Amino acid sequence: MASDVRIGVVGATGAVGRITLDLLRERGYSHVRGLASARSAGKKLGDVIVEEATPATLAAGDLDLCFFSVGTATSRELVPHAVGGGALVVDKSSAYRLQEGIPLVVPEVNGHRALEHQGIVANPNCCAIPLSIALKPLHDAAGLTKVRVSTYQSVSGAGARRMEELRATPSGEGNLGMDWDFDGEEYDEETKLRTETRKILELPDLPISATCVRVPVLIGHAEAVWLETEAPLSVDDARGLIGDAPGVRLEEAPTPRDAVGIDEVLVGRIRRDEGARNGLALFLAVDNLRKGAALNAIQIAEIMLERRAVAA
């Protein structure tokens, strides 16, 4: 069945779009079209020839499923046309993530929410996905009460052009950066990490303090996490819970490079934080283009398709 699904990848020439095309091919989907801005129309990506993503193309009714990896403004403009044309949409921008009634889904954490869609499911921020995967089993066992997280985010999270820029930067001239919109108090990336993780975990009041930092690494995000729980949780228990959780692989000290090309979130360095009654620290790494974006979106779509198949 899967191979019959007619799929559109909007933003096909971007860093996440390209990985989406690769992963769809690997998974045996053969009716895949690549769409992008007029500027990229005609470009070849493997055996896909890029078409212009116009409202009319998306509304034509010949797409069953549409992945959007474009900017928030473009998603707001184009997604409704794809939905109107009858496509199921997984949107990777932040346009719909916090909208009431639109599920924000990490399949391993709240996959059932994808079934409640009304045409659109939102794919979370690349740091909120691995964070919620690592926190979920600990919350289920002991009740999360506080989270602090600092990130080490690769430039691929800022798009294909920034990857080219880093490749062109003389070695050793890399710097840290905070290249997000600032609201006077924090970066919107930090707000997203907090508000989206709360929505995914269904803990609307969970205190989450985030410091987001871009590092001169091409692919792979990492996060240093401190968490506190209601009930005590030993380091061994936490290790066992995370080791048994779906979508996670335990590693001693995971780095971005270890995570590249890997589907799972790598979690390690689980240890006690003596500063809290029930405090733990951990470190995680994820392939931000795969599980942090393209793979998670495809997994969401597969839940939506399964549901459609059952309903049909």
Place this chain on the structure above:
Amino acid sequence: MASDVRIGVVGATGAVGRITLDLLRERGYSHVRGLASARSAGKKLGDVIVEEATPATLAAGDLDLCFFSVGTATSRELVPHAVGGGALVVDKSSAYRLQEGIPLVVPEVNGHRALEHQGIVANPNCCAIPLSIALKPLHDAAGLTKVRVSTYQSVSGAGARRMEELRATPSGEGNLGMDWDFDGEEYDEETKLRTETRKILELPDLPISATCVRVPVLIGHAEAVWLETEAPLSVDDARGLIGDAPGVRLEEAPTPRDAVGIDEVLVGRIRRDEGARNGLALFLAVDNLRKGAALNAIQIAEIMLERRAVAA
């Protein structure tokens, strides 16, 4: 007077040793000798010709002041000879940092402790120096109760050879790393950051949980810090206290590159951490070779020399 002091820089060919020579020249010290391993003897560093650092050379009695930027084992072996020869020693290794009776000094924080020396003052870890400078005014005003810190440490902290390696790495192939000794629970760098900051601030029981990470940046360390205080402290008050403190410059969002060549610790992103009753978050950057090492050591030495001048 200063220019008459006979100074030896042991480990002169290393990343910190070279900066030490530069800073001494800038500050008008003219009787400066560079010492290093036999392998480097004869090498020219500006107008300094490197001599071999042997026990006999150091014990000869013709040095008033000696900076050691060598490994811990070499410091343990050679420092006693320099002290025996009558030199005041500032040691930048971790050999003496936690030893009872040996001051561990950040001049802006506990400079008076340098006067209690019995020949040796230890220069702290490159991350403990800026952390204690940023925390000190907040502690004095409101009483620190907890600290959590994740680091973004440049490769120059691991030495000149690692700087060459990063320069030779193809652009975009940088990765995060944790290249310190691991004790089964944490890296020795994390233990140092906790135990040394406690000694400098004279808060032996302060809970400090650290996650240390090497980033592919040449020079400049950064730290994401969460802190809690006994008394409430507004963001504005914290900003004022840090802005008025010695050795600090307030910046909006400091990065390692901003800090390179700068004497001060750059502190920014001061904001509330809603997860704690009296919680704040901040971000700092420092030139790890200057204030994180060479400059701090010279400032220590200048306190020791002043005292000697008064005593004489």
